[in-house]
Amino acid sequence: MNLAQLRAFHAVAKHGTFSAAAHVLNISQPAVTQNVRALEEAMGSRLFHRRGTGIELTADGDDLLPHVHQIIKGLEDVSARLENGKHLRTGHLAIGLCGPHVAMPLIRHFRSAHPGIRIDTRMHNSSLLLELVAQLRVDLAVVTLTAPVNDLVCHLLADQEVLLLVPAVHDWAERAEIDIAELQGQAFVTREQGSMTQRIFEKALEERGVGIQTELVLSSREAVKEAVAAGLGLGVVLDKELGHDTRLVGVKLTGADLYAAEYLIVHPEVSELGAVREFIASSLQLIVK
Template identity: 30%
Template structure:
């Protein structure tokens, strides 16, 4: 029997999860299959890698010694796939991902076009849902990875920034603020606001930026809270209030002159979009290829 990467990956996942059953769930395998692969690895090395009892497993001295080598092999495999993804233009397969609302509705479609031209044989299946739902589906192995607008904190999740974004003060055409040039943040507080709902990534970024600038977000005159960016835009167009949104989400309306951006002198609403996926998962090559595309291309040419 030859030593193989698959067995090292299984061994490392068992050690990381602390049980064969948890590793089996993470790897989409049956528990007996996981046990058999670990036993095969133990037979290859001629030593026990785990001490097993009815309630728990613990790494043996040999198992502890193997851990860094197994981790190195996993990282090497990931780096290899990233390096080779640049050359896989005839790659076939399905790219399955989840995207949070702003990213999925307004940014990702502009990136999938050029990606599809470069990799025409990859079909794309995308769910546009909120960040919490994406995280849940990744943890349940229903999605390979996600692109979200808030930094997710979870011990099993790898998170990596992929794109910068800036929110802007958006007003309807003809609004008094458009006549003042660059304004101070306090000036916008004199007008009614239409905002995304509490808990949205957009709302969170806005609150954090105002807080850092020493401005009380509670002083905002919020007349309406809506559950989608499209609904917010429609309300602002109708003159119901002003808002703070990603400039990428109002590109069309700005070009038509329906909405206007008002620059604020003393506060910036900056954020990042992140890719998230399970640490224990080796992503399919289609996903690795797409993430490499996001990392290495000048995305501003399409946004």
């Protein structure tokens, strides 16, 4: 077992194919394949299931990945400390996003100071991103939470409020606010269960004893927006994710606790390492500004 083998395994696991790993590592695809096979021989087990269009981690590969991830991040940190103090010239960050609106300014600010850091993003709902951070499958994530998570390092980025999303031509579009009780029996397009926005909304409905009619369950806020604009039902959205679509209006909801926040979350084992540490510092600097 050697570092080249660990880097190859880590890159394939992160990027999903041997060709993508070769591109990131700037080596040939056969070299990546050879290193992974050598590591599998050293481990005495298969680390990937080879599929027609990609790969999947085996159970042994899944167990190994967090440990290798920590090694790679540790090496990046050592490299950063040896080269121009703590200035990062090269490296890689995998960032999970539940929405782009809060995260993109953070990425832009970090990239301006560290253009050599390669950034990959993954869009998922908050529940799945919490799992990915806990498993060290992404380096950090920007997620919607109602409170910090005890087992992770959580930095508050912005407060959020759940708004009622209505078409601009709807009778309620001119209202300043709507009590949640008025939603009784209304047709809605909703997000999947892993969506924190949806969980907050459903809890508020339950606490007030309000029942809605679910017309569609969709997997992204963009799909919800399009469905609401098409008149398929009402929806909900966080205020910083409303955007500037003239077909839609966000109306304040009253009569329930409909508040959350955006957090930058990271596993404590990597929060002080290399590019992860610098991204956190850059993000908090931007928030203070």
